[in-house]
Each structure stands twice: as structure tokens, then as C-alpha cells.
Amino acid sequence: MKKNKAYLGIDIGSISTKGVIIDEKNNILASEYIWTKADPINTVKKLLKTLKNKIPKEYNVVAVGTTGSARKLIGIMTRASIIKNEITAHAIGTLSKYKDVKTIFEIGGQDSKIILIENGIVTDYAMNTICAAGTGSFLSSQAKRLGVDVKDFGKIAINSKNPTKIAARCTVFAESDLVHKAQIGHKKEDIIAGLCESVVNNYLNNVAKGKKIKPPIVFQGGVSKNIGVVKAFEKITKEKIITDKNGHLMGALGVAILSKKEKEELFDFDILNLNFETKGYECKKCPNHCEIIAIKKDKQIIDAWGNRCEKGALI
Amino acid sequence: MKNKIISFPHIGDYCYFVKPFLENLTSLNVKFAPPITKKTIELGSKYSPDTICLPFKYNVGNYIEALEEGANILFQFGGGCRYGNYAPLQKKILKDLNYDFEFYELIKNGKTSFSHIYKTFKSINPEITKSKLIKELILVFIKIMLYDHLEHYRRKKIPIEPEKFKKLKYKFINNLKSQKNIFRILKTYFIYRKKYKKVRCKKPKLKIGLIGELYTSMEPFSTFDLEEELKKYDVSIKRYTTVSYLLIYKKIFNKIAKYKVRNYLKYHIGADATYNVYRTLKLKEKGYDGIIHTKPFGCTPEVGVIPILSKISNEKNIPIMFLSFDTETSNTGIKTRVEAFVDMLMMRKEKKSEKK
Numbered sequence: 027m028k029k030n031k032a033y034l035g036i037d038i039g040s041i042s043t044k045g046v047i048i049d050e051k052n053n054i055l056a057s058e059y060i061w062t063k064a065d066p067i068n069t070v071k072k073l074l075k076t077l078k079n080k081i082p083k084e085y086n087v088v089a090v091g092t093t094g095s096a097r098k099l100i101g102i103m104t105r106a107s108i109i110k111n112e113i114t115a116h117a118i119g120t121l122s123k124y125k126d127v128k129t130i131f132e133i134g135g136q137d138s139k140i141i142l143i144e145n146g147i148v149t150d151y152a153m154n155t156i157c158a159a160g161t162g163s164f165l166s167s168q169a170k171r172l173g174v175d176v177k178d179f180g181k182i183a184i185n186s187k188n189p190t191k192i193a194a195r196c197t198v199f200a201e202s203d204l205v206h207k208a209q210i211g212h213k214k215e216d217i218i219a220g221l222c223e224s225v226v227n228n229y230l231n232n233v234a235k236g237k238k239i240k241p242p243i244v245f246q247g248g249v250s251k252n253i254g255v256v257k258a259f260e261k262i263t264k265e266k267i268i269t270d271k272n273g274h275l276m277g278a279l280g281v282a283i284l285s286k287k288e289k290e291e292l293f294d295f296d297i298l299n300l301n302f303e304t305k306g307y308e309c310k311k312c313p314n315h316c317e318i319i320a321i322k323k324d325k326q327i328i329d330a331w332g333n334r335c336e337k338g339a340l341i
Numbered sequence: 342m343k344n345k346i347i348s349f350p351h352i353g354d355y356c357y358f359v360k361p362f363l364e365n366l367t368s369l370n371v372k373f374a375p376p377i378t379k380k381t382i383e384l385g386s387k388y389s390p391d392t393i394c395l396p397f398k399y400n401v402g403n404y405i406e407a408l409e410e411g412a413n414i415l416f417q418f419g420g421g422c423r424y425g426n427y428a429p430l431q432k433k434i435l436k437d438l439n440y441d442f443e444f445y446e447l448i449k450n451g452k453t454s455f456s457h458i459y460k461t462f463k464s465i466n467p468e469i470t471k472s473k474l475i476k477e478l479i480l481v482f483i484k485i486m487l488y489d490h491l492e493h494y495r496r497k498k499i500p501i502e503p504e505k506f507k508k509l510k511y512k513f514i515n516n517l518k519s520q521k522n523i524f525r526i527l528k529t530y531f532i533y534r535k536k537y538k539k540v541r542c543k544k545p546k547l548k549i550g551l552i553g554e555l556y557t558s559m560e561p562f563s564t565f566d567l568e569e570e571l572k573k574y575d576v577s578i579k580r581y582t583t584v585s586y587l588l589i590y591k592k593i594f595n596k597i598a599k600y601k602v603r604n605y606l607k608y609h610i611g612a613d614a615t616y617n618v619y620r621t622l623k624l625k626e627k628g629y630d631g632i633i634h635t636k637p638f639g640c641t642p643e644v645g646v647i648p649i650l651s652k653i654s655n656e657k658n659i660p661i662m663f664l665s666f667d668t669e670t671s672n673t674g675i676k677t678r679v680e681a682f683v684d685m686l687m688m689r690k691e692k693k694s695e696k697k
């Protein structure tokens with residue numbers, strides 16, 4: 027029986043790992059979303075196991091694409107035909123669903139970015155530099171401090187009628203501001219709503235500074251699941267914010283679409299049974315002490331990186 | 342009396358030309374500070390004020406490593422921003438660390454003059470004459486200018502064999518550095534220019550201009566070798582900031598630059614900020630696809646220029662990416678941003694050619 031072609035896209039972020047399998051018309055056949063827990067290799071194995079069971083029998087995966095911060099490591103492990111940065115992947119993925127989109131807000135676990143699109147191409151983008159202010163990890167650490175599950179954050183926030191003002195410049199300032207406001211008696215829901223607004227203000231003042239924000243706006247990334255932040259965005263930008271139930275999958279979808287253009291090679295889910303290991307060590311050949319990472323497949327080094335000169339090359 | 346050994350901080354490849362210059366003038370030993378590594382910046386950060394700009398930390402690291410290797414005469418330059426305060430601060434920091442050395446500033450209070458340089462060298466080597474100093478200054482100027490000139494060419498071209506240019510560059514430097522005759526110097530330059538032009542190159546996919554603060558522009562280590570990273574994507578690079586620009590062109594084009602940017606910027610806001618606005622306009626005129634602006638985290642003049650550049654970027658429709666560098670040691674973030682920027686420029690370019 028001749029099988030139909032399918033394409034696999036994996037987005038390995040700092041907090042969560044997303045996998046998508048699409049057919050030739052970009053329809054999603056199967057998808058999965060799990061926590062990375064700082065162990066990309068085993069997470070991807072787990073992800074592939076679930077996807078293997080979800081994919082319809084008449085399809086064969088013929089190309090793999092990877093994106094996200096662990097894209098290189100996983101790209102080598104899965105023999106991906108394309109390894110792409112998350113900005114391009116997100117833009118392509120979103121454009122496949124929203125052809126007219128002009129602005130993409132993306133707030134993830136560790137980074138946040140804005141992508142501006144005109145006539146279907148990326149014309150400008152910006153990404154937070156150096157610090158992780160106003161990202162998902164900030165919200166989840168503050169949720170813990172407040173004793174609230176981060177999933178309920180949004181629901182609590184929209185109940186607030188009078189959001190507390192919380193410093194937006196830097197997470198360290200925001201945190202001390204939050205503690206202070208709580209101690210002088212602000213209500214919990216007001217503080218949570220204030221936090222959501224501070225994330226939005228931080229985003230608009232730093233990442234989106236000087237960028238022309240035009241509708242339609244699509245908001246993605248893990249934080250887009252938080253209705254409180256979405257409402258805060260609408261309140262502050264005075265524009266309608268579109269969120270998608272598959273918003274978290276856009277990166278994976280984008281890289282799956284990109285993999286369609288690359289060379290095809292039948293993907294074997296058997297890599298699940300292979301033993302992948304990474305080993306990090308310091309190169310001692312000069313005082314720079316490069317941190318070299320070697321990836322091993324069944325005890326054989328298949329790739330290594332991290333060296334700044336030829337002296338540290340392993341292969 | 343112990344042996345006097347001179348050293349100075351690194352920036353790019355210029356150490357090769359500064360060394361013979363200092364040797365000829367002082368007749369003393371000149372020793373390079375050990376090449377910049379992670380250890381350099383660790384040492385530098387440890388002994389520098391936390392909020393000072395990045396080049397300061399690299400310089401302090403260089404000095405400490407050089408002092409450990411036996412250097413005892415140190416040189417520092419200076420400029421029109423916090424760079425002007427480097428010398429006294431660094432001298433104090435190193436003295437507090439109990440090192441025994443002499444410290445010379447070639448630029449004082451943001452300005453330099455021939456008489457100041459003459460006095461400085463006279464105090465090191467009393468036998469020096471004015472004509473000797475003039476001759477050495479001219480020689481080192483010419484060498485640096487010729488070197489920069491070929492570097493401009495090298496940055497623009499994408500060789501089919503990437504290693505070829507690198508090898509040629511070091512051969513050129515080796516042949517040039519200790520020449521003492523102007524005609525010989527020029528001859529070497531013409532020979533190597535021919536050799537450079539013979540290297541087979543391919544057509545660049547994109548043209549990107551690099552602007553920004555001077556240290557991050559000229560010292561590849563501080564930007565994780567941004568230029569090489571761009572070259573991997575077949576990008577032709579234009580970078581204005583070089584030592585010959587700082588020494589010569591900057592003074593010549595001062596008035597012109599200020600006039601050309603009058604719609605955006607009325608006053609000088611320190612260091613090379615005015616020039617970066619001027620270059621942005623120029624790069625747009627020349628049809629460059631995009632611009633990358635580099636600065637150390639917290640560089641005041643360059644932070645001040647960012648809103649102006651963003652405005653030009655919107656008005657003139659040219660993408661500008663802003664990169665800040667600090668003492669971080671992972672280059673993953675830079676790689677991601679560069680790849681995304683190049684992708685974006687490629688998409689824009691394809692779209693443009695479709696329209697035509």
C-alpha cells in the first residue's frame with residue numbers, strides 16, 4: 027500500500043516541548059505538548075512515543091524539522107532535514123493559519139519576541155536581550171510565591187476591578203514591589219491582575235519599543251494561554267488580540283512546513299530505542315576553556331560543538 | 342634595575358602594528374598581552390566596577406594577564422565617552438592590586454596633541470627626537486590605513502574557500518608590520534592587493550552594514566566573531582569603524598556628518614553616535630539590505646542613538662538589529678538572532694525581486 031507523506035516539526039523550548047505532524051496540505055494530523063523539565067533528549071523520546079501512537083496508519087513521516095532552544099541537539103538526534111530559529115518558524119507557522127496577520131506577539135518561558143509582518147513576509151522583529159523580564163518563568167515563580175496555580179492565574183486576574191500597579195521595568199523590582207503591595211493589604215486578585223499588566227507593560231516598553239504595532243495581532247507562546255495577560259494586552263493596546271487554541275504549536279507547525287521544502291528521508295521512530303547521551307567537558311588546550319558538548323549515539327560521538335577554534339574540534 | 346617590558350590592551354589585529362612602533366620609539370621590549378580568552382574577561386569583571394562598560398573589563402583583564410607575564414610599562418588611549426576615564430581608573434585598580442608598573446596615557450582629558458605624545462615618550466626614552474617621533478607616527482599611520490583598506494575589501498567579499506583570506510591576511514600583516522621604508526610598505530600593499538583580488542569569490546546573497554560602538558566593532562572576541570558568523574550565510578559586510586577612521590577620517594568628516602544628520606540629531610551626543618546616524622543614512626542610500634548595531638550593555642552614547650536609529654529604520658524602511666554584549670559566555674543567543682535576521686532579510690529581498 028502506498029502511504030501518504032507526513033512531516034514532523036518539533037519545537038523544544040526551555041519550558042515545554044511541542045510536536046506536530048502535518049500532511050501535505052498543512053493539516054495537523056497529530057500534536058503533543060509536554061514539559062521539557064531540562065531534559066530535552068528524554069522529553070523528545072517521550073514526545074515521539076505519543077506521536078507514534080497518534081499518527082494515522084496511512085501516513086509516513088518523510089522529513090523532520092526542529093526549532094526552539096534545543097533545536098541543534100534534537101536536530102542531530104532525529105537527523106532533521108532542517109534546523110531553524112524560532113523567529114522564522116513562528117512567522118511561517120502563524121502565516122499558514124492567519125494570512126493577514128501584521129503583528130505577532132510571542133511570550134514564552136524564557137524569551138519574548140515581536141514579529142512584524144507585511145504582505146506575508148517578516149519585515150522586522152525584536153527579541154528580549156540579556157534578561158528574562160516579563161516572560162513565563164517570571165509569572166510562574168510569582169504564582170508560587172502567591173500560592174496560586176499558574177493555570178488559574180488568568181481566571182483570577184479577570185475578576186479584579188482595580189488592578190494594583192506593579193513596577194514593570196525589571197523582575198527584581200517587580201518582585202519587591204509585589205511583596206510590598208501584598209503586605210500593605212492589596213487583594214490577591216488585584217495583585218495578580220497587576221502582575222499581568224506589568225508583564226504587558228514590560229513587553230511593550232522593552233521588546234516592542236519603537237515598533238509600529240498594527241492589527242491584526244496574534245498572541246502566542248505559553249503566556250497567551252493566560253486570559254489575564256490577553257485582557258491586559260487588549261486594554262493597553264486598545265486592539266483586538268487573536269489567540270489560537272493551537273497557538274503554542276505555531277513554532278513546531280512552522281518548522282514542519284519548512285521541512286517540506288527539504289530533502290526527504292523516511293523517518294524511523296526506532297530512534298526511540300537508541301541510546302543518546304550528551305557529555306560536556308572543558309577543552310584545556312588554551313586558557314579559554316571552551317565548554318564542548320559531544321553527543322553520543324550508542325557510545326559513538328556523532329557530533330560536537332562549543333569550541334571556538336580548531337584545537338577543540340572532536341570530529 | 343629590572344628589565345622594562347611594555348604592554349597594552351588588545352583590539353583586533355592592531356597590536357601587530359603598535360608593537361614595532363613602540364619598540365622603535367622606546368628601544369625597550371614590547372610584549373603582547375596574552376590573547377583574549379574567557380579567563381581575560383573573568384579577571385576583568387572581577388576587578389572592575391560592575392556597571393562599567395564592557396571594554397573596560399577586557400582592558401583590565403589584558404593588563405592583569407600582561408603584568409603576570411612580566412610587563413611593567415602599560416599604555417592606554419582614551420576617547421570622548423567613559424573611555425576618557427579608563428586610564429586613571431584602571432591605573433588605580435591595578436595599583437590597588439599591588440602591581441608595580443608605570444602607566445602612560447596617550448590621550449588626556451579626551452584630547453591629545455603632538456606635544457603630549459612627545460613628552461610621554463621623552464619621559465620613557467630621553468634620546469628620542471621630534472623628527473624620529475614624526476617618522477614613526479607616519480609609518481604606523483600608513484601601515485594601519487593600508488591594513489584597514491584591505492580589510493574593507495576582505496569583509497565585502499565571500500571567498501569560495503573561506504580559509505584563503507585568513508591565511509593571506511596574516512601573511513600580509515607579517516610582511517607589513519616591521520617595514521621601515523614607505524616605498525617598501527606601499528610595494529607590499531600593492532603585491533597583496535593583487536593577491537587578494539585573485540582569490541575567487543562568489544556573489545553575496547545579502548549586504549549588511551555593521552555600525553555601533555568601537556570596541557565591539559573591532560574586537561571579534563567581544564561579539565563572538567559576529568563577522569565570521571555573518572560570512573557563513575554569504576553576507577557581504579561593510580564596517581566603517583576602524584582605527585584609521587578613529588585617527589583620521591573622524592576628524593575630516595566631522596562637519597559633514599553633523600550637517601547630513603541635521604534632521605535627526607542637532608548636537609554631538611558622544612563618541613561615535615553622530616557617525617552611526619550618518620552611516621545608517623549612507624548605508625540605506627547605498628542599497629544595503631540591513632544594518633546590525635552592536636554595543637556593550639550600558640554604553641551611553643549608543644543607547645542614546647537607538648531611538649533615532651529606530652525612527653530612521655521606520656521612515657526609510659531599512660531593518661536594524663540592535664545587539665548588546667556583556668560578559669556572557671554563551672553565543673547561542675547571538676546565533677539565533679543572526680540567523681533570524683538573515684532569514685528575514687532574505688525573505689524581504691525575494692519579495693522585492695518578485696515585485697520587479
